[in-house]
Amino acid sequence: MYREREYDVVVAGAGPAGTHTALRLGRLGWRVALIDRCEFPRKKPCGEFLSPACLPLLEEVGLLEDVLASGAARVRGMDIVTSGHRARGDYRSMGTYSPPRAGGIGIRREVLDHQAVEAARTEPNITVLLGWRVSGPVSGPEGRTIGLSVIDPEGKRVLLRSRFVVGADGLHSRVARGLGWTGKYPGPARFAIVARFEGVDRRKEAEVHIVGGNYFAACPIDDGLFTANLVVDGNRLPKGSSELEPFFQHHLQEAPLLAERLAGAHLSDPLLTCGPLRSENRRCTGPGAALVGDACGFVDPLTGEGLYFAMRGASMLASALDRALADPAREPSALRRYDRDRRRDFAPRYALARLLQRGLQRPGVPDRVVGALERIPALCDLLLGLTGDYLPARGLLSPGVWRSAIQHERPAPRNLFRSLPDGQ
Numbered sequence: 243m244y245r246e247r248e249y250d251v252v253v254a255g256a257g258p259a260g261t262h263t264a265l266r267l268g269r270l271g272w273r274v275a276l277i278d279r280c281e282f283p284r285k286k287p288c289g290e291f292l293s294p295a296c297l298p299l300l301e302e303v304g305l306l307e308d309v310l311a312s313g314a315a316r317v318r319g320m321d322i323v324t325s326g327h328r329a330r331g332d333y334r335s336m337g338t339y340s341p342p343r344a345g346g347i348g349i350r351r352e353v354l355d356h357q358a359v360e361a362a363r364t365e366p367n368i369t370v371l372l373g374w375r376v377s378g379p380v381s382g383p384e385g386r387t388i389g390l391s392v393i394d395p396e397g398k399r400v401l402l403r404s405r406f407v408v409g410a411d412g413l414h415s416r417v418a419r420g421l422g423w424t425g426k427y428p429g430p431a432r433f434a435i436v437a438r439f440e441g442v443d444r445r446k447e448a449e450v451h452i453v454g455g456n457y458f459a460a461c462p463i464d465d466g467l468f469t470a471n472l473v474v475d476g477n478r479l480p481k482g483s484s485e486l487e488p489f490f491q492h493h494l495q496e497a498p499l500l501a502e503r504l505a506g507a508h509l510s511d512p513l514l515t516c517g518p519l520r521s522e523n524r525r526c527t528g529p530g531a532a533l534v535g536d537a538c539g540f541v542d543p544l545t546g547e548g549l550y551f552a553m554r555g556a557s558m559l560a561s562a563l564d565r566a567l568a569d570p571a572r573e574p575s576a577l578r579r580y581d582r583d584r585r586r587d588f589a590p591r592y593a594l595a596r597l598l599q600r601g602l603q604r605p606g607v608p609d610r611v612v613g614a615l616e617r618i619p620a621l622c623d624l625l626l627g628l629t630g631d632y633l634p635a636r637g638l639l640s641p642g643v644w645r646s647a648i649q650h651e652r653p654a655p656r657n658l659f660r661s662l663p664d665g666q
């Protein structure tokens with residue numbers, strides 16, 4: 243026997259995609275239920291790097307000040323390292339494109355996500371239900387999604403009826419599965435081991451260290467901490483949790499510059515694992531339902547853009563739903579527009595992430611590419627502009643962008659790392 247509640251919109255998942263969607267819709271006057279199976283603050287395996295374009299999106303929902311005040315680390319650029327080369331790029335203006343607020347930031351997800359949930363709690367139109375688990379979407383007689391079936395913290399089944407259901411429940415979304423929208427992802431099954439260290443020298447750069455077909459992505463975060471993820475093929479991941487740390491340490495030796503930086507540091511938290519890091523959906527919208535963030539599909543986190551996709555997607559979806567809720571006859575066109583906006587903004591970024599991912603798997607390619615980025619730093623800045631989400635792919639057609647990338651005067655090269663060991 244169902245208990246029932248009724249809202250304009252039910253949002254499944256209180257990560258960045260869900261909270262930003264809820265905050266935007268709640269402030270437009272719609273009655274929103276935001277549900278998550280976890281209590282907050284909760285940990286989420288992540289590189290914890292927010293690309294420059296995330297900052298204005300945080301500002302739009304009123305979260306930026308608190309995030310910065312909680313000590314988020316500023317990230318001005320990125321070092322990309324292979325066994326033979328190291329390239330350095332900066333987040334900087336090129337032509338008419340500038341990184342908002344001069345760069346990205348690093349912050350623990352338990353801080354970032356908790357602040358967003360707390361902001362949602364203070365909104366009179368938003369009901370936050372934590373410790374509630376989604377079972378699946380519920381369809382009406384004509385196939386329209388009419389709500390979400392959920393299990394409350396006492397284990398009772400509840401039907402959250404709504405005019406619209408938003409699946410923001412992340413990688414391997416239950417809402418997407420329940421709607422029958424999941425497809426097959428052609429890429430390899432990758433897994434991540436996420437480590438957090440204290441006692442690492444502070445720098446203002448994120449880092450990617452490519453080792454064989456695998457990589458470490460690392461970033462300074464708040465509270466003087468440093469996050470380092472190892473992303474590897476799933477079939478190489480050890481089975482027992484006691485083997486994770488030796489496995490991580492073993493791979494670290496293949497990235498000597500990172501190993502050197504972490505030499506005097508120690509783990510501040512237990513290692514987390516996560517994967518398989520792949521999913522692709524056949525669609526993201528339908529009558530009465532839409533997906534946002536990782537629930538739409540997931541690309542390997544190599545370029546560190548997932549949080550941007552989540553927050554920017556939430557902004558696009560909230561506008562579409564506002565139109566659809568105000569005038570139900572406009573729902574199909576509002577959802578088509580959401581699909582179109584996502585494709586226009588995200589498809590080139592997904593394509594670049596997949597291209598880099600494929601290159602990573604080809605022996606010799608990462609070294610040649612990073613060698614080129616090292617020789618021509620302007621190319622590295624352009625790559626950072628693209629993956630920092632403030633330089634659109636069409637910006638590469640602008641001569642002004644190339645001119646300012648190439649003519650940029652650089653400070654004398656700093657000794658980013660001590661020299662590579664002999665033969666590396």
Ligand SMILES: Cc1cc2nc3c(=O)[nH]c(=O)nc-3n(C[C@H](O)[C@H](O)[C@H](O)COP(=O)(O)OP(=O)(O)OC[C@H]3O[C@@H](n4cnc5c(N)ncnc54)[C@H](O)[C@@H]3O)c2cc1C
Binds near residue numbers: 278416
């Ligand atoms: C190893 C790794 C490193 C990454 N590094 C970066 C990085 O440095 N920068 C970057 O921008 N992106 C990074 N990403 C990607 C980024 O973490 C995601 O893109 C981002 O978290 C997506 O936000 P979301 O709100 O869509 O999903 P999530 O943050 O995953 O939130 C989904 C929420 O849904 C809830 N949920 C799930 N199932 C249910 C259920 N059945 N019932 C109720 N609630 C449910 C979960 O508890 C969760 O709170 C990384 C990802 C991984 C795996």
